Amino acid sequence: MKVIKGTIASPKGFYADGKHAGLKRKRKDIGWIFSEVKASAAAVYTTNQIQAAPIQVTKNAFKQSDTLQAIVVNSGSANACTGSRGLEDASYMQNFAATQLGVQNEEVAVCSTGVIGEYLALDKITDGISRLGLQHGQASDFEEAILTTDTKKKQITIQEMIDGKCVTMSGVAKGSGMIHPNMATMLAFVTTDATISSADLQILVKKLVDETFNQITVDGDTSTNDTVIVMANGLAKNKSLVEEHPEFSKFKDMLRVVFEHLAKAIASDGEGATKLIEVAVKGATSSLDARMIAKKIVSSSLVKTAMFGGDANWGRIICAIGYSGGRFAPDYISISVGPYQILNKSEACIYSEEGLHTYLNETDVIRIEADLHVGLETGLAWGCDLSYDYVKINACYRT
Known part of the structure; x- marks a missing residue:
């Protein structure tokens, strides 16, 4: 091809x-x-x-x-x-x-x-x-x-x-x-x-x-x-x-x-977007669960605004997993943002806050990975950050 x-x-x-x-x-x-x-x-x-x-x-x-x-x-x-x-x-x-x-x-x-x-x-x-x-x-x-x-x-x-x-x-x-x-x-x-x-x-x-x-x-x-x-x-x-x-x-x-x-x-061309966000979920019990959880993460307004602001607030990510409706074990979730692992089996990791902040601010494509450790299925979802310009565009859409 x-x-x-x-x-x-x-x-x-x-x-x-x-x-x-x-x-x-x-x-x-x-x-x-x-x-x-x-x-x-x-x-x-x-x-x-x-x-x-x-x-x-x-x-x-x-x-x-x-x-x-x-x-x-x-x-x-x-x-x-x-x-x-x-x-x-x-x-x-x-x-x-x-x-x-x-x-x-x-x-x-x-x-x-x-x-x-x-x-x-x-x-x-x-x-x-x-x-x-x-x-x-x-x-x-x-x-x-x-x-x-x-x-x-x-x-x-x-x-x-x-x-x-x-x-x-x-x-x-x-x-x-x-x-x-x-x-x-x-x-x-x-x-x-x-x-x-x-x-x-x-x-x-x-x-x-x-x-x-x-x-x-x-x-x-x-x-x-x-x-x-x-x-x-x-x-x-x-x-x-x-x-x-x-x-x-x-x-x-x-x-x-x-x-x-x-x-x-x-x-990536979302209204007012400055970054593409790709979420990969692995270790799920079904591909449907993996896709559902990935999309809930990338759909979260709190996650999207954190990515816009360069804020590595992983609490927003695990929160989205929690209300996703997918099947997982709460004590076995691992999360990485770019090259930085920030959560290992639901416990916080030691990582460079400065390095992750730089990654979030300097990359055009942010990758979030969540490993559920309960199965073999995977899923992907894509979205963008939520910026000030999104509000400006849609507040004046007809004018």
């Missing part, structure tokens, strides 16, 4: 573009991804019971067809909590894009992100879609068009040989605030030219989303619009990937690498 310079349109047969339609003041705010042939598709959505109109329209499209040829996305407005008009607008957006591309409505997924409770400006939406193109070299504009409070684009492209064919996979994502998946104000799109059925792809996507995107947090809020969509159009011409395929694990590893890269990029 190798990482290459690419875009969401790097896999064979894919195109993408983004334009400024006026939904936001300056930045590009509408885009699409298109496959020249029908692609197997899989999707996972937010668990928030308030689900935006585009999610409902996209879910309906998946009920009618298990393939996609396009995804159309706008930023600037979430089209959430907009009632029957919101559903009509999302459907119109889907229909208009389908007409422009010459495909069936059910072959187009719709996604929106931005302010909740505001109606789409359909005149701007249709004008923007009508100007989107299918020329190579424009795909990086799509990466910008999906952003809201993000400070940077999030993208990765990788390649692997499967059945003697070069398989390419590319992913893009947006997400900065209201991030606490199952899932978050997060959109992630993955394209690949691998051959795999929609059913097999859906099983794999759901499993890997649980282990990656659902293990990140910025602020504990779960959004109304979160969506992960994967399209596989088969143009690499490998044999169809099923679990019994001798190189199925290669494809699974590719998808995991893309998901994890995008998940960490979202966590």
Whole structure:
């Protein structure tokens, strides 16, 4: 497997573009991804019971067809909590894009992100879609068009040989605030030219989303619009990937690498963030417990603010373990922060306070490790520190 310079349109047969339609003041705010042939598709959505109109329209499209040829996305407005008009607008957006591309409505997924409770400006939406193109070299504009409070684009492209064919996979994502998946104000799109059925792809996507995107947090809020969509159009011409395929694990590893890269990029770009926090839990009785405990640690506002302030307050970490709901033995917990072990089987260690303070203040990625000493399972979670700027950004989000 190798990482290459690419875009969401790097896999064979894919195109993408983004334009400024006026939904936001300056930045590009509408885009699409298109496959020249029908692609197997899989999707996972937010668990928030308030689900935006585009999610409902996209879910309906998946009920009618298990393939996609396009995804159309706008930023600037979430089209959430907009009632029957919101559903009509999302459907119109889907229909208009389908007409422009010459495909069936059910072959187009719709996604929106931005302010909740505001109606789409359909005149701007249709004008923007009508100007989107299918020329190579424009795909990086799509990466910008999906952003809201993000400070940077999030993208990765990788390649692997499967059945003697070069398989390419590319992913893009947006997400900065209201991030606490199952899932978050997060959109992630993955394209690949691998051959795999929609059913097999859906099983794999759901499993890997649980282990990656659902293990990140910025602020504990779960959004109304979160969506992960994967399209596989088969143009690499490998044999169809099923679990019994001798190189199925290669494809699974590719998808995991893309998901994890995008998940960490979202966590590190949290609103106002200055540091990425990675929490590793080992010695758990189940992988679910390990992931649950890791996420509780990285979700703790007290842990996040301590990391921002460079304060090695391990009491906040063990407290989060205590209310995590995971299984552990209270007297057997060991904790390390970076290269410093600060707790050994629930007893404080002697360590350099000055050295740890320097580590917390000078590193961009803080690693916290908790060993429960009760099993063999492991889990990871990612988040960011909680800074003064997070409050500033969200206090003035609509203004």
